Amino acid sequence: MSVTNGLTIAVPRGSLFKETVELLGGLGLDTSELSSNDRKLVFEDIGVITMRPSDVPTYVEAGAADIGITGKDVLLEQVESVRGHAGREVYELLDLGYGRCTMVLASKAGPDPAAEALRRLGVMRVATKYPKIAARHLEGTGRQAEIVEVKGSVELAPLTGMVEAIVDLTATGTTLREHDLVVREEIVECTARLIANPVSHKLKASAIDELLERLRAH
Amino acid sequence: MIHPIPSGTRDVLPDETREVRAITDALRGVFEHHGYGEVYTPALEYESVLARADMAEAKPAYRVFDESGATLVLRSDMTVPIARVVATRYPDAQPPLRFCYLAHCYRGVRPQRGQPRELLQAGIELIGAPAPQGTAEALRVLCAALDAVGLESYRIGLGDASLYPSLMESLGVPPELRPQLLEALAGRDFVSLERKLEQVTSSDRELLLTVPQSRGGPNVLDVSGDAVSQATANMRQVYELLEEDVARRVIFDLGLVRSIGYYTGAVFEVYDPALGAPIGGGGRYDELLGRFGRSLPAVGFALGVDRLHIALMGEERGTGASLS
Numbered sequence: 168m169s170v171t172n173g174l175t176i177a178v179p180r181g182s183l184f185k186e187t188v189e190l191l192g193g194l195g196l197d198t199s200e201l202s203s204n205d206r207k208l209v210f211e212d213i214g215v216i217t218m219r220p221s222d223v224p225t226y227v228e229a230g231a232a233d234i235g236i237t238g239k240d241v242l243l244e245q246v247e248s249v250r251g252h253a254g255r256e257v258y259e260l261l262d263l264g265y266g267r268c269t270m271v272l273a274s275k276a277g278p279d280p281a282a283e284a285l286r287r288l289g290v291m292r293v294a295t296k297y298p299k300i301a302a303r304h305l306e307g308t309g310r311q312a313e314i315v316e317v318k319g320s321v322e323l324a325p326l327t328g329m330v331e332a333i334v335d336l337t338a339t340g341t342t343l344r345e346h347d348l349v350v351r352e353e354i355v356e357c358t359a360r361l362i363a364n365p366v367s368h369k370l371k372a373s374a375i376d377e378l379l380e381r382l383r384a385h
Numbered sequence: 386m387i388h389p390i391p392s393g394t395r396d397v398l399p400d401e402t403r404e405v406r407a408i409t410d411a412l413r414g415v416f417e418h419h420g421y422g423e424v425y426t427p428a429l430e431y432e433s434v435l436a437r438a439d440m441a442e443a444k445p446a447y448r449v450f451d452e453s454g455a456t457l458v459l460r461s462d463m464t465v466p467i468a469r470v471v472a473t474r475y476p477d478a479q480p481p482l483r484f485c486y487l488a489h490c491y492r493g494v495r496p497q498r499g500q501p502r503e504l505l506q507a508g509i510e511l512i513g514a515p516a517p518q519g520t521a522e523a524l525r526v527l528c529a530a531l532d533a534v535g536l537e538s539y540r541i542g543l544g545d546a547s548l549y550p551s552l553m554e555s556l557g558v559p560p561e562l563r564p565q566l567l568e569a570l571a572g573r574d575f576v577s578l579e580r581k582l583e584q585v586t587s588s589d590r591e592l593l594l595t596v597p598q599s600r601g602g603p604n605v606l607d608v609s610g611d612a613v614s615q616a617t618a619n620m621r622q623v624y625e626l627l628e629e630d631v632a633r634r635v636i637f638d639l640g641l642v643r644s645i646g647y648y649t650g651a652v653f654e655v656y657d658p659a660l661g662a663p664i665g666g667g668g669r670y671d672e673l674l675g676r677f678g679r680s681l682p683a684v685g686f687a688l689g690v691d692r693l694h695i696a697l698m699g700e701e702r703g704t705g706a707s708l709s
Contacts, residue, residue, distance in 0.1 A: 229498075230661020247495055256662060258573040360576060366656045366663065369542050369636055372600050 171196065171214045172374035174367070177227055177235030179220035180205075183359050186265040187236050191215070194381055221245075224255040224362065233367035234375065238266055239357040240336055244297045258368050260379055261361040268338040270300060272352040275325055279351060281332035285310060293332045294324030301334035304354045322346040393494065393502025405505075408693055409487050411533040412507045416485035419526045421509045424484050426466040428491075432456040437676045438465040441646030442571075446493025446502075459491035462645070464670065464685055467510045472677035480513020480681055487690075499662055499692040508667065508687035515682040516619060516669060520651045521626035523667065523684045528631045531655065534693060537700055539657045539664070541634045542600070543623070544641025546648040546668060548616035552596060555612040556589045570597055571642045597640030605637040613639070623651055647673045655688065659699025664692045 171194075178187050178201070192198040196213050209216050216232055223237035224245055235257075246254035272293070274281045281291045294315045295301040305312040315330055317323075324330045326346060336357065337343055343350065361382065363375055390396070397405065413423065435445060435458060445458035460466055463486045475482060487507045494500050509526055511519050524541065531539050549570060553563050562581065569578040575598065582590045596613060599605045603624065606617040620637060627635065636656075643652050643666060652668030667686025674681045 228661060254572070256573070259576045262576045262579075364661050365573065366658070366661055369600055369638060369654075369656050370540060370658055372636075376598075 172377060173214065174233040174371060174374050174378065175214050175216060175231070177223045177232035178215050178217045179223050179237050180217050181220055183220060183236065183238060183266045187359070190263065190382070190385065193385055224257055227257050227362050227364050228255045230364045230366060232364070233371055234361060234363045234378070236263065236359055236361055239355070239360050240268075240270060240297065240300070242360060242362070243355065243357075244299050246299065256365055258363040258365060259360050260363055261382055263359040263361055263382070266359040267356065268336045269356050270297065270334065270354040271337055271350045272304070272332055272334050272354060273343050273348045273350050274332040276347050276349045280325075281351065284331045291332055292330040293334055294321050294330040295334040296321060297334055297336075300354065304334065322348060391502070393496035395501065405690060405694060408534050408690060408697070409507060412530050412688070413485070413487060415526065415530045415533045416509055419483070419529070421483040421485035421526070424467065424470065424486055425488070426460070426463070426470060428459055428489065429457045430460055430466060430469075432458045434469060435460065435465050438468065438673055439646035440465070442644040443492060445491070447491050461492050462490050462687065463488050463506060463508060464510060464647070464673070464687070468673050468677045471512050471674060471681070472679040476679060481519070482512040483509065484512070485509045499660065499689065499695050501691065505690040506687040507690055508665070508685060510683060510685035512674065512683045513681040514684065515671070516650055516684075517622040517626055519682065519684045520623045520669060523686055524623070524627060524653065525631055527655070527667075527686050528634055530688070534697065536657060536693065536697055538659070539634065539655055539696075540636050542636045542638040542641050542654045542656060543620060544638045544652050545616040545619055545650055546643065546652045547650055548613055548639055549597060551616060552593065552612050556593065558585060558589070558593070566593070570640065571644065600636060600638040600640065603637065605639060619650060643668060651684070653686070657696040657700070660692060660696040662692065664696055665689055
């Protein structure tokens with residue numbers, strides 16, 4: 168039995184990948200193939216499966232993985248927009264601290280075009296890859312907004328005049344500055360989180376608690 | 386021609402129906418054998434009647450108006466309709482009363498496998514049998530039912546709905562903080578629970594954070610201290626009444642929270658390694674009947690027949706690990 172106690176772990180590819188692999192390596196997991204082979208999906212020997220971060224809650228909720236690591240931004244975006252509905256049926260066990268970034272509302276530098284649109288047109292148009300987080304934030308602050316969902320570079324949307332503001336994740340603010348955008352509001356700070364399937368959390372309690380303890384001590 | 390049906394609903398064709406029927410026949414047989422009489426109630430009820438119960442997240446999601454303008458809802462569970470039946474149709478009957486049902490309920494959930502919006506539930510309600518004997522009987526019938534359908538590796542998580550509220554009470558957690566902590570717990574979010582506890586003194590914080598994460602064998606009941614002694618004593622009393630083949634299925638879970646608001650004491654959930662979500666659950670609802678005018682202690686459970694079917698197939702295909 169490996170250091171993961173027979174648990175299947177969903178590991179996110181992308182920006183959280185490097186630090187996640189370091190973390191697992193630090194626990195004594197042999198991560199050499201995991202870090203060298205970026206096409207492989209299933210690493211049976213070490214109980215790891217890899218996927219994009221937004222798929223991690225899906226696999227963990229379904230029980231295809233016992234635990235997983237993903238960003239708080241992903242978890243927040245998967246909370247149903249219907250009022251009173253919970254998010255994914257997973258346990259959020261630990262703030263892993265890395266991958267720190269901030270969800271912000273930003274618009275072009277100078278007089279805030281979003282404020283002007285809101286005042287004169289009654290509605291601001293906001294581009295984002297996080298439509299649910301954006302809608303909740305604007306609704307929660309009493310503003311009317313039209314959310315425009317985009318899949319690629321969000322910065323393009325205000326530069327072309329398609330929208331007055333964006334809601335996006337920023338770590339250093341470099342990309343925003345490069346496109347002459349300034350942060351108007353900080354919505355929520357996001358870090359990597361350890362999540363667990365609700366049934367695994369009960370049936371594999373000691374394996375999960377042991378791993379949790381080692382991660383806390385790490 | 387393709388004619389759509391509403392999201393979260395589906396047609397059940399003969400091959401599946403045969404398998405589902407085998408499950409429901411077995412369940413019905415066990416329920417009847419234990420003295421639980423089957424009832425049917427209307428799928429549509431007056432909203433004002435069902436609203437007497439605190440359904441929390443599971444409250445009815447579908448509404449229509451009848452010809453007089455009254456609001457009708459599609460029932461979201463069978464416990465509340467049966468509470469109505471007891472108060473209305475059995476106002477003087479000598480308790481305990483035993484009912485079972487196989488009925489469709491309707492919830493506004495995000496549809497996915499094993500979580501339809503129209504779900505077939507099988508369950509029992511034991512009215513007028515207090516804890517711990519009533520709870521033990523319900524667990525006994527639950528295990529007999531799961532055994533009868535052939536599920537092998539299942540476990541029963543057993544908790545107490547009063548545990549965390551009484552822990553907060555005895556530690557003097559500020560009243561305005563209490564609903565926030567319960568919300569984090571119901572959302573299974575221990576990170577947010579830890580953050581919200583930053584304003585509480587450190588020894589209390591430790592307890593408020595570790596107790597709801599305690600789950601496992603009977604030793605879980607030992608470690609938790611005076612503040613939760615009433616709830617753990619309740620759980621121990623139930624446990625001591627269980628026969629060996631039921632008791633070995635039990636996992637004590639001091640953090641077990643059900644999404645329905647009317648539970649008062651023991652709560653439980655059914656887990657199987659072949660399925661990533663609970664197959665069913667239940668608990669004590671000692672105050673619900675009183676809201677309908679006949680104050681009686683009660684306990685019951687409901688199983689999701691679809692989920693049971695999926696778990697059975699999973700076990701058959703070897704997805705599940707066997708109980709050692």
